[in-house]
Every structure is written in C-alpha cells, then in structure tokens.
Amino acid sequence: MRHILYLDGAGRETQYHSTSEERDAASHFAGQTGGRVYETMVATVQAAGVRHISKIELLGLLQGTGHGDANWPSAYEVMTARRYVEQWSEHLINYGELPDDADLVALLATIYT
C-alpha cells in the first residue's frame, strides 16, 4: 500500500518496483524530460529469482481494507491504490525476499533492458 500510494514521498525506501504492462503508461511516467522506459518480461524476473506480483493478484489483494501484505487501516486508501493499479495496469516486482548480500546492480542489469 505504501509503495503504490507513494506514501513517504520521493526517495522513500521501498522493496518494490512498479511496472506496467502498457507502454503508454510507462511512457507517461517516464515523462518528457530525462526519463526512459525500461523493459522486462515476467519470465526474466522470475528466472532472476525475484517475485513478480501481477495486476490480477494486486486487484485481488486491494479489496475492502486489503488482504495479505495489502492489509491497511483505510478502505479509502486501499480503493485509491486499486484505482492506480487498474488505471496504470500496474504490476510489482518485489525484491524483499532476496538475501541481504544480493548484488542488486547486477540483478537489475539482468532484469531490465
């Protein structure tokens, strides 16, 4: 919930990356000045030992006051997060289960092109 809603603001610590299955959405977030779109595939993410959370899974979690890791005190905020997921066709990549000594730089180079 914190990640999808951008709570704690820019530069916040998060174990997730937001991705989109729609190039238009990714381009919109990349903006016109300085951003770029990176590509990956679910199979690539999974082969790198990283967990992919699909849009369908997210939409299932974001109901009522949220389920599982999406459990949250405010139903309003859960619904707002759900709106973002649907609108931007959002998927998450979760790095939280990696070992502490994982080489993230090398991992990201493997996942994204």
Added chain:
Amino acid sequence: MLPLSCVNCSFNGLQYDSVGTTVGYCTEHKRVLNTPSELTCGRLFRKDLLLASARREQQLHEQRFTPSAISYLRTRQVANGASTSASKSDVHALESDRVALAVTSYGRLNTKIESLAQLSALDGARADIALLSLGRVYVRRCKDRGGRWTSGLHLLWWIRARLTTEPAIDIRDIRIETALPIARQIELAQWSILMLRLTVLSDLGSYATEEGHGVRALADLAECAALETRELSFRKLFRWIRTTGRERVGKALSEDEYERLSSDLHQDDSG
C-alpha cells in the same frame, strides 16, 4: 511519481487524475504548468488522500522540495521557463475557458471565495475538480491561520447541492492515453470526483470535530463510503451517496443551521 506531481496537488484546480486541461495552473505560484506531471513543490497537498495523510505527506514532501519554487520531481532542480509560464498571453489563453478563468482569477485581489462561488455555479466535472481542489486548500489555510471550520460553510453547502449530481465528463476532458476502455476510464474518473466531494466534506468534519460542531459527523464520510461500497464502482458509490451519504450530510447541517451560521459569518464580516 505522478501522485507527487502538480497534477495531484490541490493548488492546481485544472486537473485531477485523468481529467482536465492539457496544462495545469498553480494558484500558489501563479504559473501555468506546461508539464505538470513532472513538476512539484514543497506545498504539495495531495488530492487523493484524506486530511491526516495529506497533511503528513505534505510535511515529508516539504523536507525534500522547496515550497518557494516549482521544481522537477526527478531532479529536484528548480523548473526552467519551458516547463512553467507566468506570461500574460499564456494565462489569457486559458481564460477562454470558464473554469480556467475562475481558477486563474483565484486569489487575485483577495477574491478567493468569489472565485469559489463562480465555480460552484458551473456545471461539469472540471468545475467540480476546481471547486473541490481550491476549496479544500482555502479552508485548510483559513484553519491554519486560526479560523473556524465555518470558513468552509458555503463550500459545504455548494457540495451538498451537487452531491447527488452525476459528474458530467466530456470526452474532451480526458487528458491522458491509457489502454483502459474509454467507458471504464470515464467511470474511474467519475468515482474519483465523487470521492473528492466526500473527501472535502470529511475535511470539514475533521475541522468541526476540533470545534465540537455537529458537522463533525462527516469526518469519516469518505472512509465509510469506501468501507461500505467495497468495490471500485461509480454506480455503487453514487447509489450510496444518494441514500446514506445524502442523509448523513443533511443531518450534519440542516438548512436552518446553515442559515444561522451564514448570518453569523456575515455579521463577523461586517463587524
């Protein structure tokens, strides 16, 4: 980082979510925002969060971005002339639109409440967005300066008047491309605007709670609506508002009480 951008800031009354004009307008910095989704400043007051969260996030944001200038979200550098404009010709270009005219007039010559009154008389989703966004920060500022919740009394009444009116979204008001079917896109935008109405009413309820007035019953209105409707469905939310929501708002502030408080306000103004 769109939720942290000027598109999602209450000081920009021209855009919210997927609805609005191509450019934004910041009533704090008095500038046209040419690339609003890439811009921000330390005053960001998010439209998509309830009062307590919006306040907390504003304070955090202010630690990272200066409130005194519009900056790029990505680099935190002050935005250059290509991204914002204060030129009269750009502002005039916006003023051919009635909603944009009221928004760009907001705050000029101490006419904030007059601009809100103008917006309350306009139809359409964009008028809703402007009224709710600017009204929200108008009352917050009054409260921060020691005012009472009744600085939002007329705002509450105007929202009450349009509470059961379906937000009318013109297809030309959709400002972004997404892969969502257009009907669903419009439905999500309508849901967001209904929720923004309830959010502003909840703000007023929170302020009234501090002062012990009956409008405090509205403090959890938006949260209750989300909890009781459970689905991201405009129709379901609209039905809830026409039944439960309307009744709660009517009970929180009767017409007699509105007239009494309104009369008190005018006496304060002339005293």
